[in-house]
Amino acid sequence: MSSIAEVRQNMVDGDGDAAVALTNELIAGGTPAQEIMNGLTEEMGLLGEKFENFEVFLPDLMIAGDAFMQIMSVLKEHLVKASDAPSKTVIIGTVKGDYHDIGKNIVGIVLQASGFNVVDLGADVDPVAYLEAARKEKADVVGLSALMTTTMPGQEEFIKLVKDAGEKGKYLVCVGGAPTSVEWAERIGADVWSFDAFECAAKLKKLLG
Amino acid sequence: MSTFRMWEVFAKADDGPFYKEQSEWMLKSFIPQMKRVIKEHDIKYDGKSIVNQDDALADRTWEAAKDFFISVGVYNQDTHRVMKFSEREVNEVLYTKRPKYMIGAGHDQRWLRVRSIEDKERRPFHLFSPDANFSTDIHKKACMAYLKEPLLDGLCAPLLEDFMGRKATSQNPTEVAAAMEHAMNLRDAQRLVGRPDVWTVSVGTAESAQAQIAAGNPVWGVRQSHLDGRMVSILTEMTTNNAMLNKSLHYRSYGNVFGNLCGAIFGGHAGGTEGTLILQTAYNIEGACLYGSCWALNFPFHLKWQSTTTRQLLWLQSVLSQAMSRNSNLIFLNNLFANAGPGTDQLYWECANHALATECCGGNPWGAATCRNKFTDMATPLESRFYHEVSEASFKSRLTRAKCEELCQKIMEKYEKLIPVDNYGKRIQEIYDMDKLTPRQEYLDQYERMRDELCKMGVEFPY
Numbered sequence: 001m002s003s004i005a006e007v008r009q010n011m012v013d014g015d016g017d018a019a020v021a022l023t024n025e026l027i028a029g030g031t032p033a034q035e036i037m038n039g040l041t042e043e044m045g046l047l048g049e050k051f052e053n054f055e056v057f058l059p060d061l062m063i064a065g066d067a068f069m070q071i072m073s074v075l076k077e078h079l080v081k082a083s084d085a086p087s088k089t090v091i092i093g094t095v096k097g098d099y100h101d102i103g104k105n106i107v108g109i110v111l112q113a114s115g116f117n118v119v120d121l122g123a124d125v126d127p128v129a130y131l132e133a134a135r136k137e138k139a140d141v142v143g144l145s146a147l148m149t150t151t152m153p154g155q156e157e158f159i160k161l162v163k164d165a166g167e168k169g170k171y172l173v174c175v176g177g178a179p180t181s182v183e184w185a186e187r188i189g190a191d192v193w194s195f196d197a198f199e200c201a202a203k204l205k206k207l208l209g
Numbered sequence: 210m211s212t213f214r215m216w217e218v219f220a221k222a223d224d225g226p227f228y229k230e231q232s233e234w235m236l237k238s239f240i241p242q243m244k245r246v247i248k249e250h251d252i253k254y255d256g257k258s259i260v261n262q263d264d265a266l267a268d269r270t271w272e273a274a275k276d277f278f279i280s281v282g283v284y285n286q287d288t289h290r291v292m293k294f295s296e297r298e299v300n301e302v303l304y305t306k307r308p309k310y311m312i313g314a315g316h317d318q319r320w321l322r323v324r325s326i327e328d329k330e331r332r333p334f335h336l337f338s339p340d341a342n343f344s345t346d347i348h349k350k351a352c353m354a355y356l357k358e359p360l361l362d363g364l365c366a367p368l369l370e371d372f373m374g375r376k377a378t379s380q381n382p383t384e385v386a387a388a389m390e391h392a393m394n395l396r397d398a399q400r401l402v403g404r405p406d407v408w409t410v411s412v413g414t415a416e417s418a419q420a421q422i423a424a425g426n427p428v429w430g431v432r433q434s435h436l437d438g439r440m441v442s443i444l445t446e447m448t449t450n451n452a453m454l455n456k457s458l459h460y461r462s463y464g465n466v467f468g469n470l471c472g473a474i475f476g477g478h479a480g481g482t483e484g485t486l487i488l489q490t491a492y493n494i495e496g497a498c499l500y501g502s503c504w505a506l507n508f509p510f511h512l513k514w515q516s517t518t519t520r521q522l523l524w525l526q527s528v529l530s531q532a533m534s535r536n537s538n539l540i541f542l543n544n545l546f547a548n549a550g551p552g553t554d555q556l557y558w559e560c561a562n563h564a565l566a567t568e569c570c571g572g573n574p575w576g577a578a579t580c581r582n583k584f585t586d587m588a589t590p591l592e593s594r595f596y597h598e599v600s601e602a603s604f605k606s607r608l609t610r611a612k613c614e615e616l617c618q619k620i621m622e623k624y625e626k627l628i629p630v631d632n633y634g635k636r637i638q639e640i641y642d643m644d645k646l647t648p649r650q651e652y653l654d655q656y657e658r659m660r661d662e663l664c665k666m667g668v669e670f671p672y
Contacts, residue, residue: 057480058512059240066236097379097417099286099452102445102477102512105232123286149342149368150416153378178515181583196513 004036007071008043014063016070023074033078036071044068044113052198058106065109088140088208090174091133093121095154100147103177103197107143110197114205116141127158131165139171140208141192143200146177155180156188163189172207176200215461215501219454221292222285231448234284234291235478239447242280246273247483254482259520259621260527260566260614267531274490274532275299283443283499286450294498302498308538310466310503312363312435313408319362321408321466321504324571326534332604333573335597336410336542338365339588340578345371347586347643348391352398354637354646355590356407360597363438365410365575366395370585379416385423388415392430410438410468418455425463439467441500443492446478449499457500468504469496472544475522476512482521485509490529493539506575508544514628515581517546518559520621523566527610534571543567545576545596549627550634551589552652557659558624560596561668565613565620568603580633589637591648591656598670599663606669616666 003026010019023036047064050056090111094104101123108118119137121129125144134142144155155175162168174192175185185193192207194200228234246252250273252266261267275296282293294302309322324331337358343351352366369377369387377387391414399405411431415421421439425431431439441456443449460467471492473479479488489509496502509525510517517526526543533541545563549555560577567574577596579588603613637643640652648656660670 051476054476054481054513057484058477059243059480059484062232062236062478063240099444099448099450101231102474106512148379148416149370150377150379150384150414153376153381156376157378178581179583 003031004039007036008039011040011043011067011071012047012060012064014067016067019067019071020074023071027078033075037075037079040068040071041113041115048110048113048198058102061106061109065112068112087115087117088204089117089119089137090141090143090204091119091121091130091137091139092143092145093125093130094123094145094147095151095158096124096126097154098146098148098151099123103147104143104145107145107176107197107200110201111204114201116204127154127161130158131161131167134171141172141174141204143174143176146175146180149179152177152179152184155190159189172204174200174204215458218292218499218501222288222290222451222454225282225290225292227290228284229289231284231286238281238291239478242277243479243484243487246277246280246487249273250276252483252487254521254524258614259523259562259617260569260610261524261531262610262614264531264535267528267535270486270490270528270532271536273487274494277487278491278494281447283495284448286444286448292449292499299494299498303494303537303539306497306538307503308540310435310540312438312466314406314436317404317407319408321363321540323538323540324534324573326531326571327569327607327609328571328604329607333568333600334362334542335360335600336363336365336573336575337361337590337593337597338410338575338578339367339593340365340413340544340546340582341367341588342370342585343367343637344586345369347638349394349398350643350646351637352395353402354641355593356398356402356404357646358590358594358597360594360601361407363408363410365413366391367588368413377414380419384415384417385420388412388420388424389430392424392426396429406436408436408438410440418452418459421456422459425459431465434464435466437465439465440470440506441467441502443469443471443495445472445474446488447491447495453500457502461501466503468506469493469500469502470506470508471496472508472510474512475509475525482525486525486528489525490532493533493541497539504540504542506542506544508546510546514548515546516548516628517544518548518563519628520625523562523617526563526572527566527570530567530570530572541573542575543572544578545574546578546582548581549624549632550580550587551592551637551640552635552655553632554655554659555624555627555632556592556634557595557656558620560592561599561663562617562620564596564599565603565608566617568600569608569610569613574600584633586636586638587633589640589648591640591652595656595659598660599668602668602670605671612667616668619666
């Protein structure tokens, strides 16, 4: 087993501390940070595919994602110069009045694993908070999740707010959640609707290049 | 800790262990404890069965669920504290829970109660519910159409989509008004079809606590005491907040025979079938301890399809029902969420399988919700009629778990491959004559054909 493979395995096992220690050793030994990063991204991609096929489950994705973020905090400073372009930023959250966050969390993990910079605002998010976060983070995408039919209008409310603020087109607005549909997304003027987290990541990659 | 000492329970939200982020609690407590209890209590699924026949597994599931609930507690999103219950507190709640409630009134008074596996005496409680939004112009008529169903013991009415042309929105005046209109429509509908005292679970349109409170009115709205039911949710997963606690406070003060709405997500935080089973069972204990609820509505659902009729989820409901029936006095119902929509054969097969997989295990049917709960006006009383008739047939003909397993496997072959297909069917306006509130002949013929097919497979309908 090569050392990068060991880091990958530690990440899958959720052993972030061991993975970070090994990563530091590799960097000190001259292994390029980008090479480690590529290995980790590939591993998260494989895990994502297994998750989509119900071969692994959300806890596996969460503990690996947590370890991934731990390793990234070490790799970050070494990656700054190596990267050609900054990663795209996605603001995510569950709309006001809705406390369900599992779908939003899965989207966050999958987008992170796909190379996006994800800013998670949590659940019960006011439309104004989305707008302010989008400005502050210079967002490329704002993603709004809703699990209740009575909270879906929160997605429409945000889109109206974006129009009123004259910011339509500055970033993509992506909506999702169990009761939503492509028809709903079209009706409220959202840019992207997707069936699940993987379709969301694929669509955003395609749209943002 | 009696279930009525709600203030001691509420105080736990201010005193329990602190976790700044829910995800931290999830990673440090929920996920490792779930892995532990699955292993220690030896919970395994073979990936094929639909109706469990292993009593020991049912008992181990119950113990695993209790262990998990006591170990993990409930995360309160508002105070960021974990509300934990001791084993003694849990045992006291379980011991003092009443196994039956007389609900409704007059000629529609019924027992809502616990049942046993392959119960020969206590018929299932038939709760009709489309669990779907309906347009304002047909809402009252749709309520009437459901209330006309002969097997109906209780109703959770369709939800209202809009109020005065605006979409009912959570925590907004439109939601409060739609909740009130929903309650008014339901009362009117009950009188108009001659069933004014049916127990209703009200009102689904009200998501927020303030809308629920606004809909409570003994004259025109949700009635007090045993006359109506209410519901309060457990948030995913093992989580609550002050809005939910407020609802439980209101329901208790108002005196309703209220329930705990709980749906563990297959593929979610609990992982696969085994973890989701333990979590779903734990939710029934949680509802009784945390909210003091009188019953629970179980809707463990599939992360990808949002349905409850896959092989894994039917098995899960089967073991859950047996674990509860064998080990507790907790009353529960089993929620059907189908993939397919009205007017499709697939929907009838899904209804039949859910009814067969749960009735013989001590369950009570609640349904039928259709097409992944995505669309407005996409449910009818006809598939609910079929669903409850199959459940009643299972009871009347004393079907065993072994026989139901055989039937469910045959029925699963008819729709399992269709689950990923968007087979959403038709709207109620196409299937029903909305003036007479009766199904159109074409769809009645389909319903009769599906009954005949089930008869040929060995299901005997009582009428």
